Amino acid sequence: MMKGIQDYYPDHFGQCYGCGRLNEHGYQLKTAWDGEETLTRFTPSAYHTAIPGSVYGGLLASLIDCHGTGSAALALAKEKGIQLEGFNAPRCVTGSLQVSYKKPTPIDSTLEIRGIIKEVKGKKVVVEIRLLSKGEVCVTGEVIAIQVPDDFGK
Ligand SMILES: CCCCCCCCCC(=O)SCCNC(=O)CCNC(=O)[C@H](O)C(C)(C)COP(=O)(O)OP(=O)(O)OC[C@H]1O[C@@H](n2cnc3c(N)ncnc32)[C@H](O)[C@@H]1OP(=O)(O)O
Structure with a gap:
């Protein structure tokens, strides 16, 4: 499995249901650069169904959510010239999440x-997201992610 920004979060940030590397019940998303864009992959199971043959929209929103915060963390690391090692990644939470379902998302x-960084301003990052199945854009979204301090949630 490819390494993602989430592998550089310390343990107490590793329990996120969407992307925590330590949450055995979660999706364990991995967000990495793919050229100028960010990329995460997820393979849905049959039980993730909404209407027959397509993926449940709430799940799709959560994929966009966590890929957005991971993308924002990557963008902040790049902006600040942080070489990722150990558990030194910047961490972000979701300030806002906007999702638009363009067509049913094939489940098979x-x-x-995919994320595109639209803005980095201080601790705020705006990420535009496209979610594709079989090469077609099915969902688009925007995440405004805000960097939090190391002791956030402790
Ligand atoms: C920790 C990461 C490790 C792994 C987890 C990954 C995350 C997974 C995704 C999630 O599910 S996170 C859970 C859902 N999100 C939350 O529970 C966040 C709850 N909200 C907060 O804790 C605070 O409101 C927040 C940290 C988001 C912002 O508080 P701040 O006091 O740091 O913000 P501030 O007022 O200083 O504003 C900074 C900038 O962010 C903008 N901003 C703040 N809150 C916003 C918001 N809610 N929506 C949009 N923009 C927001 C604000 O307008 C401003 O922009 P400008 O600089 O352009 O003026």
């Missing part, structure tokens, strides 16, 4: 979730 294929 690995999904690609």
Whole structure:
């Protein structure tokens, strides 16, 4: 499995249901650069169904959510010139999440979730997201992610 920004979060940030590397019940998303874009992949199971043959929208929103915060963390690391090692990644939470379902998302294929960094301003990052199944954009979204301090949630 490819390494993602989430592998550089310390343990107490590793329990997120969407992307925590230590949450055995979660999706364990991995967000990494793919050129100028960010990329996460997720393979849905039959039980993730909404309407027959397509993926449940709430799940799709959560994929966009966690890929957005991971993308924002990557963008902040790049902006600040942080070489990722150990558990030194910047961490972000979701300030806002906007999702638009363009067409039903086929369930029998690995999904690609792609991010484009639109803005980095202080601790705020705006990420535009496309979610594709079988090469077609099915869902679009925008995440405004905010960097939090190391002791956030402790
Ligand atoms: C910790 C990460 C490790 C792994 C987890 C990954 C995350 C997974 C995704 C999630 O599910 S996170 C859970 C859902 N999110 C939350 O529970 C967050 C709850 N909200 C907060 O804790 C605070 O409101 C927040 C940290 C988001 C912002 O508080 P701040 O006091 O740091 O914000 P501040 O007022 O200083 O504003 C900074 C900038 O962010 C903007 N901003 C703040 N809150 C916003 C918001 N809610 N929506 C949009 N923009 C927001 C604000 O307008 C401003 O922009 P400008 O600089 O352009 O003026």
